[in-house]
Amino acid sequence: MNMLQLERMKNDNGFIAALDQSGGSTPKALAIYGIPKEAYADDTEMFQLVHDMRSRIMESPVFTKERILAAILFEKTMDSKVDGKYSADYLWVTKGILPILKVDKGLLDLENGVQLMKPIPNLDDLLSRAKERHIFGTKMRSVIKEANKIGIKAIIDQQFEIGKAIAAAGFVPILEPEIDIHMADKAAAEEILKQEILEHLKTLDANCLVMFKLTLPEVDNFYEEIMKQPNVVRTVALSGGYSRKESNEKLARNPKLIASFSRALTEGLNVNQSEEEFNNMLDESIQSIYDASIK
Template identity: 85%
Template sequence: MNLSQLERMKNDNGFIAALDQSGGSTPKALAIYGIPKEAYADEAEMFQKVHEMRSRIMKSPAFTKERILAAILFEKTMDLKVDGKYSADYLWETKGIVPILKVDKGLLDVDNGVQLMKPISDLEALLIRAKDRHIFGTKMRSVIKEANPTGIKAIVEQQFELGKVIVAAGFIPILEPEVDIHTPNKAEAEAILKQEILEYLKTVDASCQVMFKLTIPEVDNFYQEIIAHPNVVRTVALSGGYSREESNKKLAKNPKLIASFSRALTEGLNVNQSDEEFNKMLDESIESIYEASIK
């Protein structure tokens, strides 16, 4: 593990840019960016288009370590290059931004009010590749749709069990048990989730360091016990479908909870913008998210 990156993640100001749209979410992300499905013939062309979008973001003069701590990459992005360097090396060596890898393979159908992750059958091999590509940490997402104690307990157990494997391989995992923003009784679901996380944290060794990516809570400062826990390197928030303005407003009410936004980060960016227009829009987006993250 790169100790300079660990210290940066623990102590520096900034937020995490989520550039990890998967095969399922990429068409929508490209459409919002101004590239319709008709613009690419197959999956390979689709991923090339989204890599061009991500590269444009990463290479922008607005995308700097002064405001961005880390960036989450999709698996295919890890194996592609930006300005002649593999994406993770470009982020760290050129930009001073910590590279993180999305490792989950998507979601199972809803059961007990939640969507667990699909099995990650190649996790061991993926982590070996990630080490070769100089990745610092990982991220994996599951989703809570109801305040169902059985389902939420199962999500926390799955996240932690996979997290332990990732820690043993030398990475810092981001555990992401997302509470869908449309969940009925969202505050109740968050209360169950927090209790399960805190109970599970009691069972892990002191050397087990993790991060959490959580939906911005209904109750301000709700996750302070998790944020302050000695096993937790950092706790970040997903935008979850809220607009950037709404996400920032909600985030600013939660001190020490920092952003890890995807849609809210890229909102307003368009393939047809000039570099000047693109960089100005991205700079304004990054500044607003940064300000909300350091309040």
């Protein structure tokens, strides 16, 4: 583990840019960016277009370490290059931004009110490649759709089991048990989730470090107790479908919780914008999210 990177993640101001749309979410991300499905013939062309979008964001002069701590990458992005360097090296060496890798392979069908992660085949091989590519940490997502104690416990069991293996391999895993923002009983699900996380944190060895990526809570400062645990490097928030304005307003009411936004970050960006228009829009987005993250 790179201790300089770890200290930066623990202590520096900023937020995490989520640039990790996978195969399932890429068409929607491209459509919002102004590229319809008719513009590409197959997955190869689709992934090239989304890499071009991500590269444009990363190479922008406003995408800097002063406001951005880290960026989450999709596996194909990790294996692709930006300005002649592998993406993680471009981020860290050129920009001073920590590279994080999305490792999950999508979600299983709904059971007990939740969607567990699909099995992650060849995780050891993926982590070995990630080490070669100089990745700092990982991220993996599950989804909670009901305040179901059995389902939520199953999600946290799975997240911690895999997270421990990732930490043992020398990375800082981000555990992401997302709560659907449209749930009628969202606050009840958050209460169950917090208690499960706190119980599982008691089982970790002192040298096992983790992060959490959690849906913006109904009760302000709700996750403060998690943030204070010695094994927790940082806790970040996902936008989960809220607009950037809503996300920032909610985030600003949660001290020490920082952003890890995807849709809220890229909102307003378009493939047809001039470089000046694109950079101005991205600068406005980054500044608003940064401001909300440091309050």
